Amino acid sequence: MDHKSIINLLFDRDESALAQIQRQYGNLMRSIAFNLFKSDTVVEECLNDTLMDIWNTIPPEEPASIASYACMLIRRRTIDRVRYENAQKRARPEGSEYTEACEELLLLDDISEEIVDRLDLSRIINEFLADQSRTNREIFISRYYDFEPLDSIAARLHLSRSSVGTRLFRMKNSLKEKLEKEGVEV
């Protein structure tokens, strides 16, 4: 079933749309959630919450792509869950790529928070991604949007793991420079 048909079902308040989304994009959504939280139970909870979010927000929302919309929602849901668990110290999301990604991005903390507060981060990230090659963009999004492990990215893109790591390292430095530059201009 194509994107348009699913949106139409949602607008008609037909619950089969959710089943269809789960069938077509369930594994994609699960993979994002599982990268963030290595627990099948939590992943299923987040998936269900996301389906509920989709049901509640469409309509009035009419996303251009139901897949990317669903990915965005489950990503947000699972990150919130990871942070909640971390803050409460209820359970450790062991093996979570979120922790790894946070450690990788610690260099951004060198920039003053006041400066970052003033920046339009989404715009800067989009400009930054637009400047990247297609492969680099794919790596960056896979790592920091999907939280995909480096090994998996490397296997999928037929690169060596160190090559993926190197590219990410350069991109992070480049992003940091861009943020610093934008911060000065602001």
Add this chain to the structure above:
Amino acid sequence: MTNHERFLDAMNGIDEGFLQTHIRKKCPTGADRAKRYAMAAGIYAAAIIAVAVILPFVIRHGEDPKPIPGDDPVVAESSADRTDEPEVRQIDVADIDAKYNGTDPEKQSDKVTLDEVKAIISAARQAYAEYDVIVLTDGTLLPTKAKLQDLDVELNELYEHERNTLFEEYDEYFNNVFTVIEEMLDIRFPDNSRYERDDPENYGLPGMYAMNLADTGFATAGELANAGDDVYAEWIMTDLMNAKTVHYFDSNSTEDETELLYPTAEEFEIWQAVAVWRAIKELPMTTHEVTTEPPEETTEPPTETTTTTAPPPPETTTTTTTTPPPETPITPIPETPTSPLPEAPTSPESEITTTKAVTTTLPPENPTPPKTIITFAPVTYPPVTTAAPLVPVGENAVHVHYGYNNPEGWDNISEPYSPRPKETYITFCNCVLKITIDKTNYLKSDTKAVVTVTLRNNGSQSVGLRQSLIYYGPPMEDKSHLIDDVKYSDGKSTIISFAEGYYAKYGLIQPYETITLTEEVDLSVFDYDAPWTVTATVHFIPEPTMDNRAFPTEADAAKVRTAVLEVELPHTDPPPVEYPSVEHETDMERYTLTLDKTHYTKGDVIDATMSLEKFEGYYDVLHPFHNDRYLLDYLEFYEDGVLKESYRIPYDNGFEIKDYYEFYRGDKVNFKALFSTENASPDSKWVIKAGFRIGMSFNLNYIELEVPHD
């Protein structure tokens, strides 16, 4: 909220187009993939045709006369007029290429070639070695004091003598040489120079991709891995300039680094030197290796003796690397040669007096250590004696170690049967960080390892500790995590322990205080083939008055020192028995058929297992004209080509693909069947055949295996 968390949140707002492209790439439809393969094949064919047509033309017209090396008059070597001063040889950076490569700037094209870049690198290094001063484009005089060949002499002794001086020299050498290379590339290739790839590229075809990446050797060439993309000279320069940084980033896989950073073995020397430089310069940690022998001083009489009985306490092994505080330079402890340990008597009720650790070998039938009274010779510190653990070695012997504490208060017995050849530790702020593992070797059957991480303050002053960087909770005002960053890793996955409950009150560890964290590590989640490590990290605060919360001020954060301790969890299993097996592998999946015995006789039951493992892609198109989507089809037993017994798997125990993405990369399905050989003739040929239903065609794939029998 920290910056990196804000950044991760802001990633939610990335452009819809980027996301859709990403999702298409991650989950391509069958049509997408077919299109990509077709396009790649077309480009490849076009390239072959183009080369075939253009090559003869190039050969006929490409014979430009090369300028004569050394003919260029612009090489400016200063000749000193005064004979009483040594001659200073200097060269302009703009002239190096002409001098060593005979390049004529007027006749060069704008096209960047790999060979030319390599020649420039080589010339830069040569000029740096031969001249005293290089004049840069802005007129700066660059003295070439630090020569690589001089530095190499001391390379082997790097960890023992004058390291700090050598770091600076290496630093200077590489900075200088890279500056020269950068300027030469800048002069030779203007900004609009183009590096054109010889071969078309499409990352959907891994073979082509690998070939081209290897050909170019530069990471950036691979980065723009799409047909028609050009790589500009500035990219190549950036790569060269970033070489040091890249090495710093990933030091684990040297093969990849070599392939990634340097085109040929010519650059291996630089790579090696950079790697050494990187290890020393970028990680200014001091590692001291000490032997098991204490200083041989005899000012105090022995105060204790120990009678050892089994089971003794676990073996202690310690490896520590720390960053020393700036105001407290650490004096390296000189390594002393390890002499063989004396043999302990194995007879009961014996006695021995020694200044060294003792080892003995016990028969396997009686592995309990004898009641040996060991008296250690007088030393300057309280010789608290300790019995080290039983260490099973092979099948025929059990080794026992006895030893005593070293001046720092820790066991230091590891030779000669420890999995680590030497103990390495250092005191930091008079503290010692230690990891103890309960076994010297873990087998596959071991489900857990008991790991003890200990921090002890051996000094007379309290030491401030800081909370973990990865702790996200609210600041703790009166206490700080002690060992708050313990990781168990198999190289692929890492389990992080927050060591909850193990605190230092008020963020301080008091003099002679010891705090211990003991945890059971679940080994079942680790990859047995990968190295396992336990890492403990402690953040020290040199000034007790500093803010010890997780996120202190920048000024305070800069003063924090970190001690990292890493210990390997050794794990080796006896080699497994190899059962008869046949395996067929395509670029997408692996088919396997395995038997349960190496040899069969009439009457035995053949336990055959077939399996299918998907390691690339997923099945989104499977049996397009069939309703069923079974992967495993049948297991059959043939005798001289005659079918004797058969399991039709969809009916007996099928594995149906129920969903669009059900059988994904990493998935594996098995089916096991038992075949009786009661009625089989020993003279006939026995064959097990396994059938699979894979792929887009109607053809069923099968593999077969002859059963070895009497």
